[in-house]
Amino acid sequence: MNYWLFKTEPGCFSFDDLKKRPKMTEPWDGVRNFQARNFLRDTIQIGDLVLFYHSNIAEPAVVGLAEIVRTGYPDTTALNPNSEHFDPKASPDKPIWYMVDVRYREPLVRVVTLNAIKNNQPLADMPLVKRSRLSIQPVAAEEWQIIVTMGGVTGQ
DNA sequence: GCCAACGTTGGC
DNA sequence: GCCAACGTTGGC
Numbered sequence: 085m086n087y088w089l090f091k092t093e094p095g096c097f098s099f100d101d102l103k104k105r106p107k108m109t110e111p112w113d114g115v116r117n118f119q120a121r122n123f124l125r126d127t128i129q130i131g132d133l134v135l136f137y138h139s140n141i142a143e144p145a146v147v148g149l150a151e152i153v154r155t156g157y158p159d160t161t162a163l164n165p166n167s168e169h170f171d172p173k174a175s176p177d178k179p180i181w182y183m184v185d186v187r188y189r190e191p192l193v194r195v196v197t198l199n200a201i202k203n204n205q206p207l208a209d210m211p212l213v214k215r216s217r218l219s220i221q222p223v224a225a226e227e228w229q230i231i232v233t234m235g236g237v238t239g240q
Numbered sequence: 241g242c243c244a245a246c247g248t249t250g251g252c
Numbered sequence: 253g254c255c256a257a258c259g260t261t262g263g264c
Contacts, residue, residue: 217245
């Protein structure tokens with residue numbers, strides 16, 4: 085079982101939006117970065133747990149927990165000319181881009197801000213701190229434990 | 241809204 | 253296959 089951090093701009097898709105889904109499951113689409121794609125296509129497994137992170141706002145933060153309910157499959161938005169994520173190089177034979185399905189789990193009691201993460205020495209090596217642009221990142225088990233504890237939940 | 245970091249593209 | 257130009261992300 086692995087842990088991940090997924091970034092999203094809340095103006096585009098927020099943790100509350102995930103909560104509102106009827107079946108509480110949602111395709112995580114639109115990722116257009118090869119390193120993140122490789123995680124989606126090859127590594128992420130059903131049951132893996134996700135830190136849901138809000139970026140590009142005044143106070144970026146981890147706000148809740150989600151879980152993986154379907155492993156990587158072709159991202160249909162890349163094949164749809166009407167989608168803002170359309171990629172003319174993608175085809176059903178060579179989809180290029182992949183997505184996974186996620187399900188809402190629980191909100192943090194207290195959000196864990198990027199600032200708080202930066203100020204916590206054991207978290208200093210997280211890609212979030214070192215390579216902030218990667219939108220799908222692995223999280224070490226120790227890092228997961230520290231962050232959910234800071235957030236006031238068990239993460240179980 | 242600015243700009244640094246960095247990933248991608250394309251000419252050579 | 254190098255690398256300059258360009259586009260995007262995301263913190264501030």
